[in-house]
Every structure is written in structure tokens, then in C-alpha cells.
Amino acid sequence: MKKIRVHLYTILGFSLVLSLAVAAMISCGGTNNTASNPTTGTVQTFLSDPPTCSALYDHVYVTITKVQANLSDSAGPNDSGWQTLVDLTSSPKQVDLLSLNPSATSGFCGTLYMLGSKALPPGKYQQIRLILMANTGTVSGNECSTGVNCVVPSGGSASELQLSSQAQTGIKIPASQIANGGLTVTAGQSVDFNIDFDTCASIVKEGNGQYRMKPVLHAGEVTTNGANTISGKVVEGAGSPNPGMGIPNAIVLLEQPDTNTPPTDHVVWAGVANSDGTFAFCPVASTNGNFDVVVAGTTNQTISSLTTTTTYNPSVVFGVPVGGGTGSIPLFAETTTGSGTGLVSTNPATISGQIQTADSSAGVAGNVQLSALQSVMNGSNPVNITVPVLQAGSTPTGNATDSQPPVYTTVTTTSASGGCATGSADCVGYAVMVPASAAAVGAYDSTSGNTVTAPSSTSQATYTINGLADGSNGLLTCTTPTGGSATSNSVNVMSGSSVDQSTESTLTLQFSGCTAPAP
Numbered sequence: 001m002k003k004i005r006v007h008l009y010t011i012l013g014f015s016l017v018l019s020l021a022v023a024a025m026i027s028c029g030g031t032n033n034t035a036s037n038p039t040t041g042t043v044q045t046f047l048s049d050p051p052t053c054s055a056l057y058d059h060v061y062v063t064i065t066k067v068q069a070n071l072s073d074s075a076g077p078n079d080s081g082w083q084t085l086v087d088l089t090s091s092p093k094q095v096d097l098l099s100l101n102p103s104a105t106s107g108f109c110g111t112l113y114m115l116g117s118k119a120l121p122p123g124k125y126q127q128i129r130l131i132l133m134a135n136t137g138t139v140s141g142n143e144c145s146t147g148v149n150c151v152v153p154s155g156g157s158a159s160e161l162q163l164s165s166q167a168q169t170g171i172k173i174p175a176s177q178i179a180n181g182g183l184t185v186t187a188g189q190s191v192d193f194n195i196d197f198d199t200c201a202s203i204v205k206e207g208n209g210q211y212r213m214k215p216v217l218h219a220g221e222v223t224t225n226g227a228n229t230i231s232g233k234v235v236e237g238a239g240s241p242n243p244g245m246g247i248p249n250a251i252v253l254l255e256q257p258d259t260n261t262p263p264t265d266h267v268v269w270a271g272v273a274n275s276d277g278t279f280a281f282c283p284v285a286s287t288n289g290n291f292d293v294v295v296a297g298t299t300n301q302t303i304s305s306l307t308t309t310t311t312y313n314p315s316v317v318f319g320v321p322v323g324g325g326t327g328s329i330p331l332f333a334e335t336t337t338g339s340g341t342g343l344v345s346t347n348p349a350t351i352s353g354q355i356q357t358a359d360s361s362a363g364v365a366g367n368v369q370l371s372a373l374q375s376v377m378n379g380s381n382p383v384n385i386t387v388p389v390l391q392a393g394s395t396p397t398g399n400a401t402d403s404q405p406p407v408y409t410t411v412t413t414t415s416a417s418g419g420c421a422t423g424s425a426d427c428v429g430y431a432v433m434v435p436a437s438a439a440a441v442g443a444y445d446s447t448s449g450n451t452v453t454a455p456s457s458t459s460q461a462t463y464t465i466n467g468l469a470d471g472s473n474g475l476l477t478c479t480t481p482t483g484g485s486a487t488s489n490s491v492n493v494m495s496g497s498s499v500d501q502s503t504e505s506t507l508t509l510q511f512s513g514c515t516a517p518a519p
Contacts, residue, residue, distance in 0.1 A: 038188040040119040043069075045085045046194045046222070047113045049097045059152040060199050061143050062161070062213075063094040063133040067115060067195070068170065069125035069183060077129065077169040085128070085193070086116035092139045094148060097199040115195075126182040128219055129170030130195060135160055151203060151211045161203070162212040164474070164518075171215040179220025179228040179283035179322075192222040194283060201270060204367055204474060206412045214367075214410070214474040218269060220283025227323045230254060231280040234273045234295050237330030237440070237454060241301070241310060246277020247331060250297030250312075251388035254281055256289070264373065264384040264466070265292050273297070284322045290444070292378075293317045295329050296388040296435050298348070310334075311346045311495065313437035313461075314387045317450040318378045327449015334437045334495050348390045349436040349493035352500040353507025355467055356425035357413045357476055357514045363426030364514040366476035369410045369468040372434045373487070374461060376441050384464070391433040410475070421508055436495040437461050462490050467509040471517065479513030486511060 045067055067086040075081055093115070100113040133139065135147030144150035147160040173195070175181045183193050201216040220228055234250040236242050250273040257263035268291065273279045284291075296314040312331035320326055334346040355368050373384040413426040420427035438461045442452030470484035471477035478484040489506035491499050501507040 040121055041185040041187055042117060042119050042190040043085055043183065043185060044117045044190065044192050045115045046192060047095065047100060047115055047197060048194055049100060049197045049199050056154055057098060057151055057199075057203075058154050058156075059099065059143065059150075059158075060097045060161070060203065061094055061148075061150050061152075061158075062097060062197075063092050063137070063139050063148040064115065064130065065089050065092050065133050066131040066170070068129045068131070069120065070127045070129075071123050071125055073126040073175040073182075075127060082129075083118075083120050083125070085118050085120070087118075088116070092133050092137070092148070094139050094141070094143060096143070097197055120185045122185050122187045124182040124184045126175040126178070128173040128178065128183070128195070130173070130217065131170035132163060132213075134168075135163065149213070159209075159211055162210055164213065171217060173217050173219050177218050177285060179218075179285045181285065183219075183221060193219065194222050195219045196283075198270065201267075204410045204412070206367070208414075212474065216473070218283070218285070220285065222283060228284055229280055229282040230284050230291060230293065230320055230322060230324065230326070231278070231282075232293065232317075232326030232449065233328045234277040234279065234297065235328045235330055236312070237332040239454070240312070240331070240333040244328075246275075247273060247297050247299060247312065248275045248277060249273060250277065250279075250295055250331065251390070252279045252281075253294040253386065253388060254284070254291045255294055255386055256291060257383060262375070262382040262384060265294070265386055267371075267386050270388075290319045290321050292383075292385065293320050293326055293329070294385050294387065294439075295331060296390065297331060298390060309347055311348050311390075311435055311437075313440055313455050314374065314385075314435050315440040315442070315452050316376060316385050317442050317444055317452060318383075319444045321444070324444060324446070325449055326444065329442075329450060330440065330452055330454075332437070332440060332454050334435065346436075347496040348433040349461070349495065350431055350433050350498040350500075351463060351465060351491060351493065351507065352429065352431040352498070353465065353488070353504070353509065354421060354427050354429050354501055355411060355413055355509050355511070356420060356422050356427045357469065357478065357511045358422070358425040359514055360512070362424055363413070363415055363420075364476065364516060365412065365414050365426045366469075366514065366516040367410050367412050367474055368428075368509075368511070369473075369475055370430055370432065371466045371468070372432055373464045373466055374439050375464075375490075376439050378441070379443075385439065387434055387439070387463070389432045389434060413476075422510070425510070425512075432465070434463060434493070435461065436493050436497065460492060460494050462492050464488050464490050465507060465509070467511070469511050469514065474517055476511065476514045476516060478511040478515075480511065484511065 149161040150158040198216040254269040255265035438455040442450045469476040469478040486509040
């Protein structure tokens with residue numbers, strides 16, 4: 001595990017220190033700035049990424065030119081006070097975010113990729129900016145066919161990753177996304193600082209087929225005691241094929257509620273469990289209180305050349321503090337309503353519908369974020385949790401489905417002649433695959449980790465689909481519905497079932513008063 005390294009200095013005898021201090025004041029009239037009285041601290045900057053969409057992309061290349069820090073969270077890119085953490089302008093570094101080559105050592109947060117080391121003046125730096133090279137630049141050993149930032153879909157060829165302002169102003173990581181509200185540099189000490197690049201949440205495939213960067217980053221100091229970590233293990237629950245066994249590649253979400261009544265839990269951070277079911281989020285900012293941990297997943301088993309799929313219910317652990325372990329979170333295998341002999345697959349349910357976007361009179365094309373919600377009880381209070389989307393797609397013009405990352409999905413409306421339910425709007429068809437069972441609910445327990453018990457039903461669930469167009473992270477800004485948030489009526493699903501707008505008209509989500517963000 002990576003440790004915060006602290007340089008130790010020899011303590012001289014009191015009389016010698018006093019003598020040196022007096023001599024220094026007499027000769028220099030100031031403070032001694034020698035190695036025994038350092039004026040800077042050393043920051044080693046690392047990069048990591050939770051590859052929640054490695055099944056969709058073979059590679060995601062970005063070319064980094066600089067990482068900067070500022071004591072002010074509100075400082076603009078051209079304001080004073082910026083300190084350089086990493087300077088690669090003379091030799092830009094192209095990295096594959098899905099296959100980061102690890103440094104010689106690994107930290108508590110996992111295997112980290114080192115970007116550089118730099119001495120900085122002491123202080124608490126509350127803003128970090130990561131600057132990418134423009135696609136018009138050149139880099140040695142370029143892995144992209146066009147540009148220097150690109151996406152390689154699974155089994156496909158490289159496609160340029162479009163940037164907005166990341167090459168000019170950088171990707172801003174504010175204090176709210178930095179563990180402990182900032183990077184603290186102490187004179188004479190060395191600290192390891194990690195930037196976690198959530199690749200899958202940062203890529204949007206637009207209606208024209210291009211990929212655009214919509215950056216989602218977290219950062220913080222790496223510690224060895226788990227103080228800024230939320231960790232646990234996803235296991236099969238009682239009655240499942242292998243009770244207690246870890247579930248590999250389960251999707252794990254850190255969520256926090258909004259201020260609505262009832263509140264809706266929104267995703268703050270997403271990751272996947274390791275091959276043994278363990279997971280760890282680090283470094284996690286604790287400035288906004290506790291987190292709700294939501295987990296879901298599927299497994300495949302092959303016996304005598306026959307492969308079966310087991311889908312598990314979602315589980316939620318409410319109120320997990322930063323630094324707290326969730327213990328083993330059980331997922332319970334869904335049951336099927338069909339009959340048969342031998343192994344029976346339990347497949348996710350599919351919910352599909354249409355998104356429509358327009359201004360006051362005509363269609364407006366742009367991005368809308370979709371989430372699948374289940375209503376559960378946190379004690380005596382209802383909460384809408386965001387359930388991981390196991391697979392998602394969009395059909396802008398009725399052609400083949402374009403795969404999107406799991407967790408939630410961002411779809412892009414486009415002009416489609418005759419294909420939209422409302423002729424004056426732009427639209428997109430969507431389809432999300434979700435667990436077909438009700439969520440198992442529990443609360444954080446400082447002794448056992450959680451109190452999750454099996455849900456009342458493992459064969460049926462009730463969902464609503466939420467569409468968000470509030471102008472954040474490259475989304476459209478729509479004034480109707482209020483806040484740019486539209487939610488369908490509830491729909492019931494079962495294992496392997498499909499529910500669509502032909503039977504549920506409210507699965508068509510309509511937005512108006514929309515404007516597209518500046519490129």
C-alpha cells in the first residue's frame with residue numbers, strides 16, 4: 001500500500017539550534033531557508049480509473065499536458081496563484097485510461113499510475129485542473145488515427161474524442177470533489193495525490209456518431225489507514241447458487257440524496273467489484289456527509305457447454321460514512337416465473353421508451369441523462385434510489401442500437417423525420433436493462449458493516465425512469481419540466497420481460513424550453 005511519505009530531519013541539541021538561529025539572524029537578518037528549515041513540500045501526482053465500461057471500449061486515450069493547483073476554489077484559469085503539479089508541455093503523455101500501466105508501487109486506493117512529482121509552497125489547494133492537449137496537436141507514438149484523444153469501441157477502430165474546453169481551460173476538479181476539501185501541502189513533507197478519472201461517465205456518444213468528453217473526476221490524498229475510503233465486498237446471499245461467494249464485476253454506486261420530497265439518490269461515484277467481489281472507492285470527499293451504497297450485478301455459469309445467466313436484485317446500504325467499511329453486501333438471485341428442467345437463466349428486464357426535446361416551437365438536439373429509480377424505505381422515510389443499469393442503448397433514427405455505459409446512460413436526441421411522437425420535437429428511442437427484483441435494504445452498522453436482508457420479492461420490481469436535462473456536464477438545459485427533470489409513471493417488470501411505450505405512454509419523456517450547451 002502506498003504511504004504518505006514524511007521526510008525526517010535530525011534534531012540538533014538545543015544549544016546548537018539556538019546558536020545557529022542567533023547566527024542566522026545576525027548575519028542575514030531573516031529566516032533560515034536551508035534544508036533544516038524547508039519552505040516547500042513535495043507532491044507526487046497519480047492517476048487511476050474504475051473501468052466500469054471496459055466491455056464497451058477496448059481503449060480510451062487522452063493526452064495530458066499539465067496538472068495545476070490553486071489555493072482558491074473560485075480562481076479562473078487565467079487568474080493568479082496557479083502552481084504546477086505536473087508539467088508535460090514539452091513531452092505530452094498519452095495514456096490509455098482503461099489500461100493504465102501501474103507505477104512500481106501500489107496505493108491503498110489500488111494500482112496507481114504516476115504522472116509526476118513537484119515541490120509546492122505549503123497550503124491547502126482547493127482546486128485542481130487537468131489540461132489535455134488539443135486534437136490538433138502531435139504526440140510521440142500516437143495511438144489515435146485522428147487527433148491525440150480517441151476512443152476505440154470494443155472490436156472497432158479509433159474514433160476521435162471531441163473536447164470542449166479541456167485543452168484551453170482544463171478539467172476543473174473543485175473542492176467538493178477533492179477528499180477533505182483540498183490538497184494539503186506541508187513544508188518538509190511529501191504527499192501522494194491521486195486523480196481518479198471516471199472514464200465511463202465521461203464519454204458521451206452523440207447523435208452524429210461522434211464521441212465527446214464530458215469529464216467526471218475525483219481526487220484526494222492517498223492514505224494508508226482507509227480514512228478517506230469506502231470499501232466492502234459484494235457476495236451472493238442466502239438461497240443463491242453460491243452463498244457467501246464474491247460476485248465479480250458487480251456494479252457499485254456511491255449515491256447521495258437531493259433536497260426533493262421524497263428525495264432521489266443521485267450517483268456521485270461508480271465502480272466495479274474485483275474478481276473476488278471486493279471494492280474500494282478512494283479518495284472520497286467527506287465534506288458532504290455520508291453515502292448510500294447501491295449494488296447490482298449478473299453472473300454467467302457454463303456447465304456442459306450450456307451457459308446460464310443469474311441476475312441479482314439490487315441492494316442498498318444507507319448512511320455509510322467515509323472511512324467506514326460496508327462489510328459483505330449480499331445480493332439475492334432472482335427467481336423466474338417460467339418452468340423448465342436443469343439450469344434456468346434469470347435475465348434482466350428491459351424498459352424502453354422515447355425522449356423528446358424542443359424549444360418553444362422546434363426540435364433541439366442534445367444530451368439527456370437517463371436513470372432507473374426504485375422507491376425504497378430508509379427507516380420510515382421513502383427514498384428513490386438510482387439502480388445500476390446493466391445495459392443500455394439508444395436508437396436515434398430507428399437503426400441498430402448503440403451500446404452505452406452502464407450505471408446510467410446519456411442519450412442524444414436528433415432530428416428524425418416521422419419518427420417522433422410529436423412532430424415539432426427532436427427525439428431518441430432508449431432501452432435500459434435493469435434487475436427485475438425489488439431492492440434489498442439495509443443500514444450501515446459500525447460493527448457488522450450492514451443490516452441488509454432479502455427483499456420481499458425476487459421476481460418483480462417497480463421502476464420509474466428519470467430523464468435529466470439541467471445543463472450540467474454537457475446536458476441540454478430545459479425549463480419544462482421544472483429543473484429539467486422528467487419522471488415516468490411507475491412500471492412493473494419481471495425477469496426477462498420487456499415494457500415499452502406501446503403499452504406505457506408515460507415512458508415517453510417530453511422536454512421543452514430547451515437550449516443546447518456551447519461546444
